[in-house]
Amino acid sequence: MRRLRIILAVVTLLTGLNCSKSDEAKKAEPPVPDPPATEETSLRKALPFPFGAAVNINLLKTRVAYRDLVVREYNSLTPENAMKASVIHPQQNTYNWADADYLVDFAKQNNKRVHGHTLIWYKSLPSWITEFQGDAAAWDNLFKTHIQTIVTHFKGKVASWDVVNEAIADDGTLRPCIWLEKIGPDYIAKAFQYAHEADPDALLFYNDYGHEYGPTKRGAILDLINDLKNRHIPVHGIGLQMHTRYNMADNNLANAINTVAQTGLKIHIAELDIAINPDNLQALTFSPALAEQQSQKYKFIVKTYNALPANQKFGITTWNVGDADSWIPGTYNRPDWPLPFDGDYKKKPAYQGILDGVK
Template sequence: MRSSRTLRLKTRLTTLVTGVAAAAALLLAAPASHAADTPLRDLGAAKGKIVGTAVTGSKLTGTYGDVAAAQFSSLTPGNAMKWGSVEPARGAFDWAEADRIVAFAQAHSQQVRGHTLVWHNQNPNWLTNGSWTPAQLGDLLQNHIATEVGRYKGRIAAWDVVNEAFNEDGTYRPTLWYNGLGADYIANALTWARAADPAAKLYINDYNVEGVNAKSTALYNLVRSLKQRGVPIDGVGLQAHLVLGQVPATLQQNIQRFADLGVDVAITELDIRMTLPSDGAKLDRQKADYKAVTAACVAVARCVNLTVWGFTDSDSWVEGTFPGEGAATPYDGNYAPKPAYYGIAEALGGTTAPPPTGGCKAVYSVGSQWNTGFTGNVTISCSGASLSSWKATWTYGAGQQITQAWSADCTQSGPAVTCANASYNGTVPDGGSVSFGFNANWSGSNPAPTVTLG
């Protein structure tokens, strides 16, 4: 994972001037946490939709926490509520991270989507390596559901009760649960969850079921059968781990057919990955894809929730799972909104457009200073975007005058400074940076200016 960049200033300024310059430089480096005039959660509310994100509980501080709180109306624990996390040893429970997420959500007027009670992955070794009779296995599952759902009774809006029950051809996936209990493990799990919290909405969740295909049709037939049998089932989760340019053409049709069964639909784990490195064309395509998925949900009244599987590339599972692919979320690793963010916002009725430089920024700093002069530096970096040329402009507020520059072509007219790339450093790749420097005169004070990148 990429970590946030830390700006270090080496300077011989006086204490006052150092403080001013450092504060200004850090301000320039700060991410745009609130990207649109209207946050996604408010845009969604106006359309009757919950807009959520998966989160890592231990990261819910600082900028990560600020963005999660400001932009989203629902949180899904990425891993904290899975069986292997909450009961790593039989009878020994660890609720710390799950509790942290629930408490954060309550403090910020957010829903929580519980994920997930019954799955074939991320189970503890004591469970998967055990030798269980069907009766014992059923008791273990019922007790687990009763314990976890019961702990959060009244605090979880919806549960992904059963996760990934089907193979691609629509047959049941052979798992610990299916092999040991048969297909009715699904109905039993839903029934036990309803008993533990009658108010929580209960979902079946799966991937590659976004469009109409054999797998989604098997899920459709199961939900129809459960409804006919009176088994408690409130919704279907379409994970939507998608590939750039491959949003299913039948997505809205598929959402509608589930809704017509009398259940809600949620896009539960949306991300759209691309082959790295990203570039402007890929990011534009990703924006269109995010917009298309959101629009399909907006078009169907019973599509009630759109959740992205991590909002920032620094907290995404994709790069660790699909080598050579990534950049799958709406924010880059430095918490700057990507075009994808605006795709979601526009589909929800927002009108804010992304800045023309996307995920690229310029940071101004002072390296050293003496009685009449100083050395300055500007670093241009990109994350989730790239540049083939650049121009940095700023206006000095205290009469500073550039006398010499290197690695850039700089001109100054009065207080206005324009610095363009040299012939050899115009390209800034996604994840890369370039720097240029200059000497300048000053007198009295030397406040750092705001740099605009074009």
């Protein structure tokens, strides 16, 4: 009996020791970490340069899906229309700041850059400008006051400006316009000087379309820019609008981007969209094959742009957000799908094409 008690005591002791060691081992095991939090990919986070959109202020105010997508995907905003002369300066002594101020405030709240568009353009002019009567000095005062009032209002809030937009015609000559007629060919240089005086810290761009269509207009734009540089006019960058199409030759696109980069100035692909229906086919539908071709074109443009020196990459901006918001269908009276998001703000293959361009 005594032997049995001894055996039971030993068994109990050993069991206790084993349990103690097991408990200690469990305590010594490192805790299993929680799986890392995943965050949805966004263009503004995935790309190594700013990626922006021209935005419709009314949609930004009233359409939740539009607003949410702008917040998620972009880190640079351009007003589609809110800073054009007919909107922001409708009468000689009246400035309509409401929509432009809304955009600037929205950008500040959401940590986004604002690129101003546009101070001087041959279109979107209010009647008080087109009907203005005055001598050369009066016209110069009108011109200077318009530019400097707007730039001063947004000083420190708008990082950069399209100072002059589309001053070169398709044949390479200076485009006929009221500014050329009333102020003379030096209106372009004066615009940059006046803008710089109003905000010396703002980056100033010349913006135009058609760089990719051939050397005639592109060469004229480069001649203009080089002349401004040689005269020490404060021009800091070139905007390539890049309203292009899915079947544009890659060589044309590469020449457009790389040639202007030779100026050493900052390069902004400023109004990018890629039309799928340049032939205005009324019965065309958006097919997977067309979507893939568009995606590859976005990829090529982004890849070519990303190869530029880092200090020249001001960013890429698409002209609006979703296909239903694009200017192209209404302007050309045709179906088209030129942007990275569809009419419901869902990602298209073009979205992945943009991401693939920096891989």
